[in-house]
Amino acid sequence: xxxxxxxxxxxxxxxxxxxxxxxxxxxxxxxxxxxxxxxxxxxxxxxxxxxxxxxxxxxxxxxxxxxxxxxxxxxxxxxxxxxxxxxxxxxxxxxxxxxxxxxxxxxxxxxxxxxxxxxxxxxxxxxxxxxxxxxxx
Amino acid sequence: xxxxxxxxxxxxxxxxxxxxxxxxxxxxxxxxxxxxxxxxxxxxxxxxxxxxxxxxxxxxxxxxxxxxxxxxxxxxxxxxxxxxxxxxxxxxxxxxxxxxxxxxxxxxxxxxxxxxxxxxxxxxxxxxxxxxxxxxx
DNA sequence: TTTATATACTACTTAAAGGTAGAATTAAAG
DNA sequence: CTTTAATTCTACCTTTAAGTAGTATATAAA
Numbered sequence: 042x043x044x045x046x047x048x049x050x051x052x053x054x055x056x057x058x059x060x061x062x063x064x065x066x067x068x069x070x071x072x073x074x075x076x077x078x079x080x081x082x083x084x085x086x087x088x089x090x091x092x093x094x095x096x097x098x099x100x101x102x103x104x105x106x107x108x109x110x111x112x113x114x115x116x117x118x119x120x121x122x123x124x125x126x127x128x129x130x131x132x133x134x135x136x137x138x139x140x141x142x143x144x145x146x147x148x149x150x151x152x153x154x155x156x157x158x159x160x161x162x163x164x165x166x167x168x169x170x171x172x173x174x175x176x177x178x
Numbered sequence: 179x180x181x182x183x184x185x186x187x188x189x190x191x192x193x194x195x196x197x198x199x200x201x202x203x204x205x206x207x208x209x210x211x212x213x214x215x216x217x218x219x220x221x222x223x224x225x226x227x228x229x230x231x232x233x234x235x236x237x238x239x240x241x242x243x244x245x246x247x248x249x250x251x252x253x254x255x256x257x258x259x260x261x262x263x264x265x266x267x268x269x270x271x272x273x274x275x276x277x278x279x280x281x282x283x284x285x286x287x288x289x290x291x292x293x294x295x296x297x298x299x300x301x302x303x304x305x306x307x308x309x310x311x312x313x314x315x
Numbered sequence: 316t317t318t319a320t321a322t323a324c325t326a327c328t329t330a331a332a333g334g335t336a337g338a339a340t341t342a343a344a345g
Numbered sequence: 346c347t348t349t350a351a352t353t354c355t356a357c358c359t360t361t362a363a364g365t366a367g368t369a370t371a372t373a374a375a
Contacts, residue, residue: 049273101372136186238342
């Protein structure tokens with residue numbers, strides 16, 4: 042009952058990037074060090090983020106990464122989607138009531154409420170919203 | 179963002195058992211067949227459920243499994259606990275704001291609401307509540 | 316044009332979850 | 346007391362997520 046490690050890393054990375062001065066690129070080594078994420082693993086995640094269009098990469102000397110959109114335009118939901126870690130709409134929380142694509146289990150109605158709240162939260166929270174606060178861990 | 183396969187299987191198993199006539203034991207083979215769960219894997223799960231005290235096993239010929247408590251006294255939360263699949267209270271959904279055991283991230287308040295709803299739902303839903311409905315999958 | 320420094324790619328390793336096999340154990344019933 | 350049908354135990358196999366290593370490729374700057 043949690044997000045995947047990859048998603049969580051990705052969120053932390055992007056939140057950190059959003060907190061940096063605009064127009065300035067950050068390289069993988071710096072990200073890995075400040076966020077305490079294994080360098081090579083981070084590099085892999087960065088490549089995914091580039092492929093999915095959330096991040097732009099500048100190769101070669103003095104290279105690094107930049108957000109491709111404004112921090113206010115990147116939603117947490119976009120990140121989860123990139124790593125196939127969202128809450129699918131058909132999904133039954135208990136895994137018991139998935140009949141013909143429509144959940145009918147006894148907890149269906151109770152599950153709807155938190156599900157919608159979570160989906161809304163993921164969909165409507167931008168990096169900017171999150172980056173505001175301190176607590177980098 | 180889902181329960182583990184094991185938890186989901188366990189819930190389906192117990193819900194099915196709760197729907198059976200009381201005082202009558204059901205054996206692993208029957209459970210596996212009707213619930214479409216691999217026999218050996220189911221047997222493993224049953225052993226866990228016995229160890230954790232939710233189910234009683236009757237060994238030898240004519241043996242099988244019985245619920246150890248009334249269906250109305252077994253909560254979904256108990257099952258998730260048994261497989262370490264609950265929503266821990268300290269847990270931050272985004273994995274970014276876990277400072278000194280207390281989440282302070284910008285989504286903290288928004289996460290609280292669905293989290294509490296889920297915890298409440300797991301804590302207060304008994305097998306009986308769930309077993310009522312049809313839809314065995 | 317060379318060099319240093321970056322990302323990108325391919326492949327491998329490790330750890331954990333999910334799943335399988337077979338033999339040991341138990342107990343009812345003949 | 347033997348047979349038989351069931352659970353339980355131990356160990357293994359498979360798949361996927363997580364993490365690592367090495368090399369190729371790109372590019373700014375000297």
